Amino acid sequence: MDIILVPGFWLDGSAWDDVVPVLAAAGHTPHAVTLPGLESVDADRSGIRLADHVDTVVAAIDAVPGDAPVALVGHSAGGGLVYAASDRSPDRVARVVYVDSGPFAEGQAVNADLPADVVDHELPAWSEFEEQDLVGLDDEVRARFRDRAVPQPGGTVREGHHLGDDARRLDVPTTVIACEMPGEVLRGLMAEGHPFVAELARLHDYEIVDLPTGHWPMFSRPADLGTAIVAAVDR
Template sequence: MKTFLLIHGAWHDGRVWDRVVPLLTEAGHRVLAPSLTGHGDRAHLLGPDVGLDTHIADVLAVLTEEDLTDVILVGHSYAGMIVPAVAGRAPDRVSGLVYVDAMVPADGESVLDVMPFTQHLIDAAGSWRIPPMDGFFGVTDPADVEWLRPMLSDEPVRCFQQPVRFDEAVVAAIPQTHVHCVGDAPGVARRPVPPGARVWELRTGHDCMVTAPEELAELLLKAS
């Protein structure tokens, strides 16, 4: 049995994994999908001081409070900034990293470094909080849009501005899998992944846990 710790991306909450969790548990694995500070059941904690460091601390707290080991740590989108920092600080608890259509930072980079266009979101917001982007993250089916809508909330600017810190050598020693969501088109150029990392593509939108949960679960099980 493995333990999957599923970390949602910006603007989302832990419920976004609800279609994937039962598929992993039915395969005999333990699955946790917490909401980060400022989201879901922790929405009341949203504030201008919430940042990337806050979310890294959230995930580290789950590892220690639940005494988790042999963890497959899965990060979607913005959570690609979180998972290497967590793995670097608790490598004895993490046996694999999965980046699901996620940012892939180097030590010392912020979201603004990885995806510079996010500065436009900050400028447009004109505040410490950024509303969800239009387009529902590649989710087009009206029923899926209505299911996802209540899970979306504002993201603090500080999450995009704070740099991530981790020991790149420690993280590189942990097996990595990268899942790229490519819609209906072949894969496009992305940031290089570390040598030896597995790369798989899903022909679906960015929020693949909503639009292709069975296919994503199958890849997560292969990654374990």
């Protein structure tokens, strides 16, 4: 199956480099997406909006020949993008896989309070992250991450997602690969009606599988992440 891989903040498609071989070895065709404004540190991010990122994922679906089904994989904020793309193309999406992420609800933004004058949202200092975010990232991996990091377009941080009226997206089979927050915790939040997982709770066909590590499993456990994605897609 064609598998479209969408990275989270500050990363281009090369973030999936250590995961791609696992998917290919299992007979799948991976497509790692670089989103607009993430091409390089020198890219112009002033006009990039959240809709541009969703459009890029939809274009990647459309680029797969014929009417072949695809799987969408979204890491972190990329989860909102793949969910919105499944809303636009529900007939083409065989499964959505969220990597330490989940679907974003109508109007939900990553950080609506990011000041309007921020064009380049830089990768913060490691001290600003929670300890559980960084599990599995030693000093060498962190240095490589920071060296490759590209500022996130500010518009994609502030703006809320907008979904259509196509409720078929709720029927798309879904896998959540839970990393820093165990699946048991996610299920508990869903039972409590917590807004963090409200959209996930609306889905008709979902599973939660655990891959204990930090927020960036493509760096901390890439082979295991690839295996988990393959298992989800093959289901």
